[in-house]
Amino acid sequence: MAKLILTHEVTGLGEPGDVVEVKDGYARNFLIPRKLATPWTKGAESQVNAIRKARKSREIASxxxxxxxxxxxxxxxxxxxxxxxxxxxxxxxxxxxxxxxxxxxxxxxxxxxxxxxxxxxxxxxxxxxxxxxxxxxxxxxxxxxxxxx
CATH class of the missing domain: 3.10.430.100 (Ribosomal protein L9, C-terminal domain)
Structure with missing residues (x-):
């Protein structure tokens, strides 16, 4: 299983900024080449926060x-x-x-x-x-x- 940070919305998987675990092949062959996700690392927490902040600014608030x-x-x-x-x-x-x-x-x-x-x-x-x-x-x-x- 591969742990990834979503950079774009993926239907059925999650929103940008979500940390998800998917099968290695799905990550390697689909999500990462299409730049829908990046590999998760310990230092990526700031990246996750930035993505979430940007998403909140675009969303309809209430x-x-x-x-x-x-x-x-x-x-x-x-x-x-x-x-x-x-x-x-x-x-x-x-x-x-x-x-x-x-x-x-x-x-x-x-x-x-x-x-x-x-x-x-x-x-x-x-x-x-x-x-x-x-x-x-x-x-x-x-x-x-x-x-x-």
Whole structure:
């Protein structure tokens, strides 16, 4: 078992700054090469504290604030303009970064890593995506995908 410090959020494993124990192969072949984690050392305690402090500054502080942001996000749809073919099929797929940019234009800034898209968005139309604002609060946001003119 390898002991690691997470530097990014890993679904099902933990948040940045968490110290986790995972199997050696998972650490060596997935987490460390993708810079999602660093090996744990005794001197890394200051690094863990810095990561936690940075995470707290980015997080929505309270449950009430998260609910207020959720209500504002769910109140209106957000539009993403992309290149599309004549049949309405996209050239590629809509990314979470594009969705985060569309939300930031008309609403609060949202981290792209907090946006969860069920199926890849590859056609024009309306889609529902989930935005995790707080461990207990998620917003279902309507995204309208329209063709660039």
């Amino acid at each position: 449950l009430e604030d998260a609910r207020a942001v959720r209500d504002s996000l769910q109140a209106k749809p957000f539009t993403v303009t992309v290149k599309a073919g004549p049949a309405g099929r996209l050239f590629g797929a809509v990314t979470t970064a594009e969705i985060a940019d569309a939300i930031a234009e008309n609403g609060p800034k949202v981290d792209r890593r907090k946006i969860e898209v069920g199926q890849p968005i590859r056609n024009l139309g309306d889609y529902s995506v989930s935005v995790r604002l707080h461990p207990e609060v998620a917003a279902n946001v309507t995204v309208k995908v329209v063709a660039a003119s």
